Amino acid sequence: MYIKNKGSIAGPMFKIPFMGPFIQALYPDFEEYKKQWASGKLSCISVFHKFVVLTPDRDLTHKVFNSPAFVKPCLVPVAEDIIGPNGWVFLHGKAHVDYRKGLNTLFTRKALECYLPTQEAVLSDYFGRFVQASRDNGGNPLPFMGLFREINCAVSCRTFVGHYISDEAVKKIADDYYCITAALELVNIPLSLYVPYTKVWKGKRAADGVLAEFAKCAAKSKIHMAAGGKPTCIIDRWILSMIESKRYRDNEAAGIENGEKPSILLREFTDFEIGQTMFTFLFASQDASSSATTYLFQIMAQRPDVLDRVRQENLEARNGDVNAPAGLQMLESMVYTNAVVKELLRYRPPVIFVPYEAKKPFPVTPTYTVPKGAMIIPSCYPALHDTEVYNQPEMFDPERWISGDASEKSRNWLVFGAGPHNCIAQQYVQITMTAMIGKAALELDWVHHPTARSEEIKVFATLFPMDDCPLVFTKRA
Template sequence: MLNGTEVLLPIGEADFIQWNAFNGSAMMPGKPMTAVVGFSTISYWKLVAALLVLYLTWEQAYFLASRKKKSGKMLPGPHYAVPFVGGVIQMVINPFKFWEDQRLASFPGLSYNSILGKLMVFSTDVEVSRKMLSVNDESSLLMAVHPSAKAILGPNNLAFMHGPAHKAIRKSFLALFTRKALGTYVELQDGIVRAHISQWLAANEGREIEIRPFIRDMNAATSQHVFAGPYLDDEAERAKFSAAFMDMTQGFLAFPLCMPGTQVWKGKQGRLFILGVLRKAAARSKAAMQLGVEPRCLMDFWALRCLEEIAEAAAAGMAPPGHTSDEAMADTVMDFLFASQDASTASLVWLTAVLAERPDVLAEVREEQARLRPDPSATITGEVLNQMTYSRQVVKEVLRYRPPAPMVPQITQADFPLTEDYTAPKGALLMPSLIAASMQGYKDADKFDPDRFGPERKEDVTCAKNFMTFGFGPHYCVGREYATNHLIVYLAILATSCNWTRRRTQASTDDSKNWLYLPTIYPHDSLITLHRKAVPSA
């Protein structure tokens, strides 16, 4: 007993004993000492407070050390890391301001922040960003996606693949985007886009609508029809298929908890339903291709290639590649469908919103369309689309001006040197900014100017390294030509069938200039009024 305080002594098999001077207890002669289990309430909270102070001190020290360069200078960013949560609260409340502040803090170079106790290194340096995206070694870097990504997308998603298996499946994808395949897709895209624009006009001509959900539905229908159309022939199943995709998307916007009843759980169930439908589609597609049916969708073009790979493996006495199974094909086509959904929808919305306020650009698009397509009701073919030089410039400028996926996060698996002066520690979250890259190098980069990609200025050549809308390195988007063609088809049909205007919200003029993170970026408002365009008389 020391001045009425507790004394802890090691004894026998017990770790400690507690002896309180005021409890009136006394050691009985000849009796062994016994441990009193537990601490007093005051001691318990003292311990909690001590551990909390210790953790907070360690956290601040960690971020201080982690942002320090070899030269002794510090990466710019917050003066201190907000305990436990970091910048998450600001990022959720106002993501546009959060990421703009981060961009301005780092430009042109690197900055730091903390996200739920994890170090985030944000890059506006084009060369460093390309370095972040160029690694295909899972011992160095891995793509870091949403905390719920594996629950929603499944462990076999392309985003989680690396090494030989990843290279093999991407090589197999070459058969999906040949000129013949892309030409088939263009004609399918034409039919779906026309049908949806006709529906918009029939139901809403002259009425202001928020165009985003309409475009999303059109894009979902197009993707499904192009990727697996003939095999999604059950009406009830197709309706549930679309709803399942919506559940998956909503899962990424919800709190990352996968338990029955949560949105993440619903997203997972949606994925399982979609995989079941696509497994049947893959089997039907292979059967059709074996019978000599002409390919009618992406699934068919891939089934043809997979059957060839299976035959090649059999001739060599080897097992067929893993990606040729019905299950693997279903997983991959689901990935294509999901990847094409938000990014393409965002770009289609930006295309509509921007051109509503650029009549000069729209006039040039219409001149080109009239020259190449004197009969605007005729189906667009791949051959005609390839001649739409100016329309392609417009689409490419939309993709540069507002890259739909603003960042491609990576997570370090070991200390990773980013510059000669700074090495990101193991476990750091790397954020290469595609938006920052697209706003450097180009002349008047903050202006929408399709002429920059014309034959006179050729900024698509001189600034090629800055155009990273489709990523860079081993995970470079394999469907870039498909996505670009989809935007061109939509632009061609919209320009020749509609006039449209956009109203910016008056109550929040500043917000109207910014964009939303959903999680791809959209205009803050895309309030559009459509009118049917008069067909010129012969």
């Protein structure tokens, strides 16, 4: 059974699956509910013990994102059990602001430049695996969604925790992450966390394994950085900031001339806290990046004109040397490749909605107040496919970001959310995707073998083609 807000959602998006007689549509004032439903602004449902308000309207979505006094992120009801209730994504108010300030330094331009060599090595490794997988399959099309999930997990793990983690552990995390995603559904049977072999039970154990692995990496990084090591990954840079902050405080307490004060004075975080934060980064990136990668390769194969322009731009940026490493300035300079990535994020947004919970009664419209404890879910997809803002929004058109006016429609650009909890790694995502598709265009050829379900969409945390994207990769001469 599906409830869809008729007339407010383009195409087949924003479907919420329900389960038989346990689900019923509820609203405190049914007549007012019918008015809101007809207006395309609100939809309300009751799922087991949770009352859920859906807000597909762009301005209401902004209102939710920018109302931290009334709402807090909750993702899904079981998320705190999976990630841990003390995860920084669940903080709000001053605690969240202070925590986030310390993390902002991990995504500066200097930091992003530092991560690129490691990311490029991962891409080279996996591009070789793509070609070999196609060979091993006799040159026949192979569904690549799984390998796209794996390459993104490897890029994330190497960027977050570097080579403190083994290849085997990265592969296990990539495999196990399916369990975590499957557990984080909007609707789960109550107490399923404690029932062996349910999705939530499996997801919790997989998440605990990732947390333990990342905590070990934090301990290794602390030893390396204390010995004067050079930072090459996110935890290195974070721990180096902690060391510099401690040194400044110790010198100040001892009355020693201290030099320049660090921009952010950090406290010392435990190995578990560091591991938990890296896990939240992986949680934010894994499904979203895998979705974007899958659609990017599918669409580029379908649009050879777009692929040819990306290939030419990347070749020119490297002065004809396909083996030249990508620097941050080079990646930022490629106007068309960046437009392709931005259009992909608009056309098939990796984040379609972001659940919040009302901390207190929230007057979301002049005529309706969301009750305390209810989930309120702002949707990002409708704003990105608004026919009044984007010309032919169901068409993939990178030119809208170059010669068109899409860049001016910032209020509709909800790919990364908005407000105090917007995505901290927006520039990182753009740069990483630009580097991936640019390098692939130079080193690989690939052919998409469409099926009857290639243009159908399945929702697995985010959006994927129903047939898992059958491709054949070959190495370019």
